[in-house]
Amino acid sequence: MRALFALWLLCVGGGLASPVWAQDSVASRTPDVRMIFDVSGSMKANDPGNLRASALQLAATLLPSRARGSVWTFGSQVRNPLPDGNVDAQWRRRARSLAPQLVDYQQFTDIEQALREASQADGGQRHIILLTDGMVDLPGSGEAKRMRDQASREALIASLAPALASRGVVVHTIALSQNVDRELLERISRITGGLAAVAETPEALLRAFLDVLERIVPRDQLPIEKGGFDVDDEVEGFNALLFHDEDAPEISLVGPDGKRYTRDDHPDDMLWQSNPRYDVIRVPEPQVGKWRIEGPIGRDSRVSIESALQLRSDTLPPTLYLGFDIPLDAWLSREGEMLTGAALPDGIQVRGELRGLEGDTRASTSLAAGDDGHFTGTLQAPERIGNARIVLNADSDAWTRERVQGVNIVPPVTTTLNDDASQVTLKAQHPRLNVGNTQISASLLGETLDVASDGERTWQIALPKVDPDQSVPLNLDMTVTLDGHTWSFALPTLRLNPEARIGVSGADVNVNDGSMRAKALPDDDAGFEKKRDARQEQDLLAKAGALWDQASDDWQALRSNVGPYARHPTTWAVFAALLLALTILWGWRRHVRRRRRHRRRREPHV
Template sequence: MKMRGGWIFPVLILVVLGLGAPPTQAKPATGEKADVRILIDISGSMKKNDPENLRRPALRLLVGLLPTETRAGVWTFGQYVNMQIPLGQVDAAWKRKARNESKKIGSPGQRTNIEMALKRASEDWEGSPTLYRRSLILLTDGMVDVSRNKAKNKASRKQILNKILPRLKKMGVAVNTIALSENADHELMRKLAEATGGWYEQVNDANQLQRVFLRIFEKVGKPDAVPLKDNQFTIDDSITEATVLVFHKPGAKPTQLIPPGGKPIDAESAPDSISWHRDEGYDMLTISDPKSGEWRIRAEVDPDNRVMVVTDLKMNTTDLPSRLIHGQSLPFLTSFTDHGKRIRKKSFLNVVEATAQQRDGNGESEPRPLLDDGKGPDPKAGDGFFSMRFGGESLSSGNGELIISAKGRTFVREKRMSYEVVPPVMLEVKPGEIPNQLLLTLMPAADLVDPASVKSQVWLETAEGEQTPLDLIQDAGGVSQGNLDITTFSGARKIVVSVDAKTVAGESVEYFDAPVEVEGIMPPPAAVEPKPEPVTEPTPTPAAESPAEAVEEKRAEKPEPAVEEEEESLLMTAVWLGGGNLLLLLALGGGFWWMRRRNQQGLVSLLDEELPENLPAAEVKEAA
């Protein structure tokens, strides 16, 4: 056995955030050890949702990960509740028994008596937790089903919510629930988890159970671990045991382990110091007194592969709540202990590099430092607490994982924590009582937000950004309701929610999102038919013709002036005028001639009277 060196310092004062406690306040940990009760549904419906009994290897994975300081027990339930694996201290013998008993898990039950399972598994708990952290893990695929009588089922469900849940909450029990079906009572499962600070997850495929059990174990067991990158990990002198979890796909080559400076080892050639358990979908290797140095794994790289260790040199972190409010920012602290005492020595702290990284639906963030410099979120420089603030707008809604890594001169450590980011309010949209109207309900997360502090604005918004306010009436409990008439608009619209609120701890939270899209059905305005335009017949194109024909045609085509009648009228007038004038001239001429003639006759008479009687005849003629 290697001798383990260590630091000797004053007693550790570990600061953590309790579930449901104000994030700005710290409280001592209630226990460094875990008390875990596992409840597994064996009702007949599991034949459909878990036909290959993958609950068995998933349970064996969880059993194998439990550290020796843990108390644990397994109950199965259908119509009745059975203690499948007795409650006891986890050790090698308990693990062997648990693995053997897991083979008996099937689906023979006729009912789903969740109420009785919760009662039986927690009946020995009393008062607040002291040495052990209390956790329940509930796996089911159905609804509360204790009888053919629906009233009895309803009464049993009510008993869980009104009697059992308040008791579990009062005793500090974190209830972690897994719904292995879309038909499970998700509302009940979520309420059990949210009210107690536990973890809720829906699984539609039993093949995911092993990884879900891993995430829940990391929450309830809070194991120490070392980073695993590209299937390589480093063991230091302070580590007395290492558990290596390697996932593999069907048909994959056997996993191999290569110790520092050694040859590859597999399940068949493993020495006595390595306990090698190969199961459906994974290998689990427990290495006693591992050699210091770099180890390698020959297997497919998987993000859920882990190396968990037993060590006296521990990294302690803030207890991150399972649920965070979107926009909320929490102080997060990390410290180190050796044999239970917080390390304060400058020569150790000055070479430690601590970083935080988050993984969620947006991918993997860049590592950010945790500092012990007395600035920003760090309360005091050089006190051994490395600090940062976690959350805010950088977190996206949904599930995520926070990874804390630390590297010193002689060691590396890692811790992983799963979390869910939820909005401070939930918008529910469903058909209203009046046709073509939707009922909008905005409900605050009462366990996270002070309902009286909620101030909300809701509006419709087009893709172009045009906004139409919606009138929702808020009651004393912070719940707002209103109707939306979908015949008043057409096309797609987003319902946008803007909220200012305070958490139950008094922190301000701002939230802005467009969680729902609705479709309007306003009919388009009636189309006005345009008046038909007069049809103009096209002028035919004339055929080619000779110049003479063209000239003749032009003459022929010369339009008869519309003044022909006018000219004819003028001609007739001219004729009449000319005729009149002619007659007048003739009359005047005739008159003149008659007058002259008469004058001449008068003259002749006078001459006749005056001429002498002896004038010769010739002279008389000449005078006439």
């Protein structure tokens, strides 16, 4: 195998060779990757450094030679500057030359037409990567334009995305900017089985692109720890992708024997490509031992390997849901054969983690070994929406293997506020939820609202009138029963009138924050009581905050016109109500503390 790896390096000419990726069930299919880049005028502001060109170069570097690829651009028109072809040295050179065409800006954003044209040609396992910074924006004006935009958006969700899914076309979306129609992109990806990634800054674009590429072509990695990584004797070659700042010092790679390698000083069989924001280094038949990286590198840097010993897993769905646990299943194989029983190394440990994009561990678990060679476990339900990564790690005394998969965590139901803010519509996103197994409760400033079912997977909440100058939170809770198990959790808060001049103090978590307030069993365990107490306290604080805001306005008027204003009965009513609310809150908190001290402990149960 080492000889074959070296022969592959020698046979590829005309630039940096492509990697030999791990041969699992997804990567073994010949991928057909079609990259669609938004070139609408708003990209001037959202990607001023044209990092789309760096992302395209990254894809040209990382796509394997067995793949097919094409490049598309769109605004008001759809163009295909790099037609479909085998990913070889010539294709890579042409892809790297397309940077000027990514700044050939157009006026509008026709997402529907771009997807239709790029998906028309037949292919193998087709993956579309759609990068855009906006929303459906078609030529026209006034009400006619608004209706045309809305019709195109609805066609994308209701007809085009399901049609693509039926043809085996997977659409991965990358949202660049805060103004993007994120719901649209997430729904397209979810329907077609792709990953929806968000790059809130141009610098995060490469990370999002890499997460999508790893979904298309997964591979084993060696973890980078304390500025280095350990190469074992079963590694036949490694590919180091090292991210760095544009003005960072030159990066060096130091082998176990102490020999230092740089971009300008390395052996002929070591391939080194330098980009302003990353370096890619390919090393065949590396020395066994500790390799060190000298120079500042980004946390998204990674070392992928070619090895007969591989960590495998079931393909995780790219979309996960708040409040739902994550089952994991992994195994080890050598030359494609699963290792079981005595073939497994002594002391092997397999772990799974859910990590944020900044590297923080949100949940972790050990996977238990079964007699059939599978390692299984369950990660605790995610509590924040947004992009994250599932990391599987297999560790023994002799070697380590790691797998990383990008995921997008979304609420199990969507919430939509109608135009006149009189009604909220909730629709189930999780494929197994319906009005029969899911109960939703809602409260607004301490008042419980009726939640009515409207079809098999939809609920409606009629809202009372809210002062348009006041921003208030709508609190939503779910209770779900599936497979004989019942649990409750809170959904992200929906804020009404988010831009209002008066905000209710201490009342909510913004829906964009992506965090859940609590998760608990529905029975009378301590966790659920604490959550209930917190909600009640939150509602009292919300009411007190609203009264305080009103009292503050009244006090300012009182100071400017003491005589007439002081005689106004509403002023003193507000101050009296505020005093009453604070008194009730103080008494209630004393009651809660006293109740918790004397509460007998119960064992939680389902």
